[in-house]
Amino acid sequence: MNAPERSRSLFRFAAPHNFYPLAGRLAPWFAAAALILTFAGLWLGFFVAPTDATQGQVYRVIFIHVPAAWMSMFIYLVMAFWSAVGLVMNTRLSFVMSQALAPTGAMFCFVALWTGALWGKPTWGAYWVWDARLTSQLLLLFLYFGFIALTRAIEDPRRADRAGAIIALVGAVNVPIIYFSVQWWNTLHQGASVSLTKAPSMATTMLAGMLVMAIAAWMYTIAVVLWRARSMILERERHTEWVGAVLEREAQLKGGRA
């Protein structure tokens, strides 16, 4: 008897009017965690971690490059997951979540490509090469842009949600290709230093800095996506009574402060 009640209490937050205040309460905590972890990670990466034997100081771009690249791939998979849930269950919040994730994913994807170019020039001798890893990551950026453009271009939100969900699901096929490209084909990009199947091939403090930065990227993403989802919910549900009540309450709070 207990189990259904408990699950009901969790699924309660699938309703926008329950999710909205929860997201508002949680987001600042994730933002604070992101800030602290970013400082800790950058300090570890730039001051504690030793220089690299072959690359010297330039390898330190790894502390931004790798977390950004991981995040760009992971966010796309989460986007595809929420799109699938939305298509199957017809839940409004799922599509909001997938669209709230897209700009952050695109940002991380751009950061990964940009820092990668800056890293490539002094080490490989080229900003850009058309190897399988770089090309598939560029494709990911275009998939993000396509998803954002398509969902923004269609007026009817229900049709926009569905069209975007298809791009998200189709594009998700690209993510394992990015990840495994360095194993499947010979590429200029080196293989993974950290994976689930083998011991990490980097010094401990380097690894620590990179993982702390990765967790910081997670926290940042969660905070920003919760905030973005909140404003999307307000926009979509603007004709409902509860949004009217929320806006009125917030206007009163502001008026009281001023």
Added chain:
Amino acid sequence: MKARSKRLMLVGGGVALLVAAVALVLSAFQQNLVFFHTPSEVAEGKAPTGKTFRVGGMVEEGSIKREADGLTVSFAITDTAKVIPVSYRGTLPDLFKEGKGAVVQGKLEADGTFRATEVLAKHDENYMPPEAAHAVEQASKAAATVSQ
């Protein structure tokens, strides 16, 4: 509930079909997706030797020779099985070293030398402080003396 499971099947089936299609396309284009060919592939005639292509491998120890003009360099790329002599005129990336990875782009001449127009250094996924690298080097040297 029934409509929901039907939609689940549609979405799942669609994604599965797509994965299969992409897998087939990728395996069909396997040859074009590699960034470089290995010296062994070139020796077996698997590389597109008629036009510009890339060869990747290790820069053979002791093979780097600089010409008097200071710009022309010759070295050899090896995958430990086959060796390809390379000549190149231009600047080399900082990480270009003997015993390290490199990818060269250019054409294969009739005499078997590879005339490179671009040289890229390839580094591996190992990151360690210089002291650790030194220790690893010492250890492998020690292991080599023991095995002799």
